[in-house]
Amino acid sequence: MKITGVDAVPFALPIRRRFRWNGLDQELGEFVLIRIGTDEGFVGYGEATPLATWGDEHGRHGGETLDTVVSIAEKILSRHLRGQDPTAISAIVEQMDSLVIGHTYAKCAVEMALHDLWGKSLGTPVYKLLGGAVRPGVVVAHMVGLMDVGEAVAEAEAACADGIRALQIKGGQDADRDIELVRDLRRRLPAHVRLRLDANQGYRHVKTALRVARELEDCRIDYIEQPVAGLADMRQVTGAAKMPIIADESCWSPRDALDLVGMQGADAISIYLAKAGGFQKAGHVAAIAEAAGLPCDINGSIESAIGNAANLAFALSSRPVSIPAVIPVSAPAGCHPCRIGGHYFEDDIVTRPFGFADGALLPLEGPGLGIEIDEDKVRKYAL
Ligand SMILES: [Mg+2]
The missing domain is CATH 3.30.390.10 (Enolase-like, N-terminal domain)
Incomplete structure (x- = not known):
């Protein structure tokens, strides 16, 4: 060929x-x-x-x-x-x-x-070429974007009503707003719903990040994602915070993953296929994380069906990728299984919706990426 x-x-x-x-x-x-x-x-x-x-x-x-x-x-x-x-x-x-x-x-x-x-x-299917599935499905973390507290609560509650079991809550611009929102969500949402706060490097100072971590200690949040910029500050937050810290912007390439492990800059790694440059190098990041005992998620920039199919194949087949994934549920217009959960676009370029059950994306069994x-x-x- x-x-x-x-x-x-x-x-x-x-x-x-x-x-x-x-x-x-x-x-x-x-x-x-x-x-x-x-x-x-x-x-x-x-x-x-x-x-x-x-x-x-x-x-x-x-x-x-x-x-x-x-x-x-x-x-x-x-x-x-x-x-x-x-x-x-x-x-x-x-x-x-x-x-x-x-x-x-x-x-x-x-x-x-x-x-x-x-x-x-x-x-x-690609997930079989990558070694086969190590999990029956990939739990979807629904992204709750930056918005005021009332709107964010409504979006989160609607996503959970669709069966979503994990939320990635965007923050980083206003520490007090983030603390109020996460505390409010923990009170309102069912106890099994997993929460992660993603600051996208926004807290600027280590002490601000540590104040947020301290104020949320009793909220059972899985991770604070990239609270500050740069490995040196990430290391300080990771060393001092009681809750785990996951690196996103600080880890792109396998080399970044090595530096992060060497510096003890995070407790977990957020992998994107695109940050690393594809399946192969994302696999190298995952291998470094696995060797260091760090769990990973597969994450991205809210892809269309093609990228989502690739992310799903990687998450299904990669052992350390055990953290709920911010992967949209792709579906053509009128076929989306959810009103809000994993639902970012009103249409997509595939002929069929992705399989989604109990808050998780199911394997695509067609050849290649498994989509038409x-x-x-x-x-x-x-x-
Ligand atoms: Mg992130």
């Missing part, structure tokens, strides 16, 4: 509501679809969800946009991919790194499409 072409299609999905988190100043719901064709008729799909202003604390990572992903994929990577065996994934990953430094979202989207092709050519792309929808939503 040989690659015949790579094309990139930016598209946007209609959002259910506005979503915000600390540092996010653009609308969610814009993506780049990567489509890789082959001489055997198989077509592989990948996705990038770049956010121009989302990155790590010192600007070392991030800053990709729809335009940079399209440009890197079509102008730099495409001509090197043409004629190659798409299942030679390790070699292609190495080539991509030799062609251009960084641009992990673009590289991840291509590598995702290669995995889709590998699975389709064998008639096997609705090309009419891709045309409809293309930018």
Whole structure:
């Protein structure tokens, strides 16, 4: 099998509501679809969800946009991919790194499409190629964006009414608001609902983060996510807080994971396929975390169905990924299983909804990523 072409299609999905988190100043719901064709008729799909202003604390990572992903994929990577065996994934990953430094979202989207092709050519789901499922489903953490306390409580309660068992609560801009909201949610929500507070580096000072941690000690929260920026401050918070701290912005690459483990900068790691640059390198981050005894989640930037299928395959098959995952439940218009829970977009580019039961996403059993792309929808939503 040989690659015949790579094309990139930016598209946007209609959002259910506005979503915000600390540092996010653009609308969610814009993506780049990567489509890789082959001489055997198989077509592989990948996705990038770049956010121009989302990155790590010192600007070392991030800053990709729809335009940079399209440009890197079509102008730099495409001509090197043409004629190659798409299942030679390790070699292609190495080539991509030799062609251009960084641009992990673009590289991840291509590598995702290669995995889709590998699975389709064998008639096997990607999660089985990655070692098979180590859990029957992936518990979904519904993201409650930055909004006032009343609105956030209503969103959280509605998500839990849909069967959601875990919430990722965005905060970081106002410590007092975050403390009030989390305490309120703990009082109102059923006792089994797992809570995580994601500050997106927003607390600025270690002492502010430690005050939030102290005030929430009796709220049984699973984690505070990335309370401050930078490994040195993360280390101080992790060392002093009673509750576990999970790193997101501080851990992109396998090298970051090594530094984080060496510095004892967190108690857990939030993995994105795109931060690492694809399944392979995300697997290396997971391996480092596992060796150090740190649990992980799989997280992202609220992807469309392609990215969600990839995240689901990774979370199903990766042993340390035991923390509820912020993966949307993808569904075409009119078919969403939930009113609010895991429901971020009013439509998606797949023909069928993802399986969702008891607050968890179920394996996609089709070959490759396990989804069927609705090309009419891709045309409809293309930018
Ligand atoms: Mg985060």
